[in-house]
Amino acid sequence: MNDIVKNIINKISPISDKSFLEIERLLEFETYAKGETFISKNKRNNNEYFVLNGICKSYLINPEGEEITISFFVENSILSPHSTRVSNNKSSYYFKALTELEVASINAVAFEKLMIDNLEIRNFGNAVLFKELQSKVEKEIGLASFTAKERLIAFRQKYKGLENLVPHTDIASYLGITNISLSRLRKDLLE
Amino acid sequence: MNDIVKNIINKISPISDKSFLEIERLLEFETYAKGETFISKNKRNNNEYFVLNGICKSYLINPEGEEITISFFVENSILSPHSTRVSNNKSSYYFKALTELEVASINAVAFEKLMIDNLEIRNFGNAVLFKELQSKVEKEIGLASFTAKERLIAFRQKYKGLENLVPHTDIASYLGITNISLSRLRKDLLE
DNA sequence: GACTTCCATTAACAATTGATAAAAGAACCT
DNA sequence: AGGTTCTTTTATCAATTGTTAATGGAAGTC
Numbered sequence: 001m002n003d004i005v006k007n008i009i010n011k012i013s014p015i016s017d018k019s020f021l022e023i024e025r026l027l028e029f030e031t032y033a034k035g036e037t038f039i040s041k042n043k044r045n046n047n048e049y050f051v052l053n054g055i056c057k058s059y060l061i062n063p064e065g066e067e068i069t070i071s072f073f074v075e076n077s078i079l080s081p082h083s084t085r086v087s088n089n090k091s092s093y094y095f096k097a098l099t100e101l102e103v104a105s106i107n108a109v110a111f112e113k114l115m116i117d118n119l120e121i122r123n124f125g126n127a128v129l130f131k132e133l134q135s136k137v138e139k140e141i142g143l144a145s146f147t148a149k150e151r152l153i154a155f156r157q158k159y160k161g162l163e164n165l166v167p168h169t170d171i172a173s174y175l176g177i178t179n180i181s182l183s184r185l186r187k188d189l190l191e
Numbered sequence: 192m193n194d195i196v197k198n199i200i201n202k203i204s205p206i207s208d209k210s211f212l213e214i215e216r217l218l219e220f221e222t223y224a225k226g227e228t229f230i231s232k233n234k235r236n237n238n239e240y241f242v243l244n245g246i247c248k249s250y251l252i253n254p255e256g257e258e259i260t261i262s263f264f265v266e267n268s269i270l271s272p273h274s275t276r277v278s279n280n281k282s283s284y285y286f287k288a289l290t291e292l293e294v295a296s297i298n299a300v301a302f303e304k305l306m307i308d309n310l311e312i313r314n315f316g317n318a319v320l321f322k323e324l325q326s327k328v329e330k331e332i333g334l335a336s337f338t339a340k341e342r343l344i345a346f347r348q349k350y351k352g353l354e355n356l357v358p359h360t361d362i363a364s365y366l367g368i369t370n371i372s373l374s375r376l377r378k379d380l381l382e
Numbered sequence: 383g384a385c386t387t388c389c390a391t392t393a394a395c396a397a398t399t400g401a402t403a404a405a406a407g408a409a410c411c412t
Numbered sequence: 413a414g415g416t417t418c419t420t421t422t423a424t425c426a427a428t429t430g431t432t433a434a435t436g437g438a439a440g441t442c
Contacts, residue, residue: 060328062336070331087321092328130278136327137251137283140261143334144367145253147400148429168390176335181429183391338430339399359420372399374421 001029005050005104008076012131013124022114022121026106032056032097039095045086047105049079054101055162057170058085058093069174071135072098072159072166081129082108098166148177152185192220195243196295199267204318206311213305213312218295223247223288230286236277238296240270245292246353248361249276249284260365262326263289263350263357272320273299289357339368343376 005027006020029052032038039045041060051073058070058080070093073079085092086108115122142151152175156163163171172182196218197211220243223229230236232251242264249261249271261284264270276283277299306313333342343366347354354362363373 060332062332066336068332068336070328083320084324087317087324092325126278129274133275133278134283136331137261140327140331140334141251141253141259143331144364145257145259167388173335178430179390180392180431184429187391358418369400370420371401371422375399378421 001052001104002027004052004076008050008078009124011076012078013120013127015120015124019118019120022118023106023111026110026114027104028106030103030105032101032103034097034099034101036101037094037096038101039091039093041092041094042090044089045091046082046089046108048082048108048111050104050106051075051077051079052102052104054097054099055165056095056097056101057166057174058095059170059173060093067094067170067173069170071139072162072170072174074159074162078128079103080132081125082111083129084132098170143176148175148181149185149188151175152182152189192243192295193218195267196241199241199269200315202267203269203322204311204315206315210309210311213309214297214302217297217301217305219297221294221296223292223294225288225290225292227292228285228287229292230282230284232283232285233281235280236282237273237280237299239273239299239302241295242266242268242270243293243295245288245290246357247286247288247292248357248365249286250361250364251284258285258361258364260361262330263353263361263365265350265353269319270294271323272316273302274320275323289361334367339366339372340376340379342366343373343380 002024005023009015009020009023030038032054038056053075055072055074056079057072059067060070062068071080079085079095080093111121111125115125142154146154155171155175168182169179172179175182177185193215196214200206200211200214221229223245229247244266246263246265247270248263250258251261253259262271270276270286271284302312302316306316333345337345346362346366359373360370363370366373368376
């Protein structure tokens, strides 16, 4: 389990074993059932999360009461950094497990303290933040200036194989189209 | 000039005169000509900016070489926080003055040090960050799930009167539509 | 296994939007 | 002031997408 976390971190920004020990001491492991909303908007949340196994999504509810997918998180990935999804200790998004989900979590305040004290961990934390912000701007550019087909192609590159693992309605929502349009595009792209 | 900066700050998160003095000591004032790109992608940028007068936009260049508007900044507003637009001291976006532009700037490292040492300034800085992240998610939700007309209406509420002050091509780009579609929608909304 | 519910696909129609061209108006330059 | 360039609007046609309904398949429940 800890090896997975170590690999996740090293793939983003390599850190020494000594630094990893600082993180490891603080890790906790959690499992969520498929369909479980494990972080709710406007509720307290004080952790950072590493996805060890399974898939989840972040989402919001639009004025019509529908779920709008913001992002997917697959195994060996890290949930959006605490600072980007929590304000006044209240979460700005919902997170739901789309399969059974295993995560390693670390208290966000403790992790921030590690970042202050340890350069490697700070570099890692900054790399995660940067990656999240880049991901957000890519999505915004895609929604603003690419066709839905182009966005589906980009989605498939970013999340290989995810299409067979999560509901298409969630994918359509992430792409900003209806599930009927997604079905059409999938058919188009078979040729 | 300093009063304007003080008002900008207090509208977001009130701080004492004492705290404001800490910021004031570090302010510099800059003017940019209409059309001037004052922050370039992949170039060094180490400041936070308060817009005192005028209008500017942040943008990226898409693969076809066109400018994609990310955001507008009007007088009495603050540019996206350094941490959200700079990585490895290199800017992730372009910023261009759409009118003659007057800004007050403060070195980002110095400002971050103030945030560490002064609770009021830290609360202010965090409020700006939160506002920026909220603005980004609102835009993403708008692009993903609202019609272009709804987005134009929201744009008009967020940026009152801006429509007569900046090129419609920039607004269309911000809304994720062509300028021809913007023209149609404007006509629709006259009734 | 039978029944129910949900998801994905397909069809039909309408609405929205993009692409291209042209015209009108505004801004800029000499 | 005249000419040029740029911006905005309008028209036309095609493409894309949303909405609604129906169908087929998969998953869940008893």
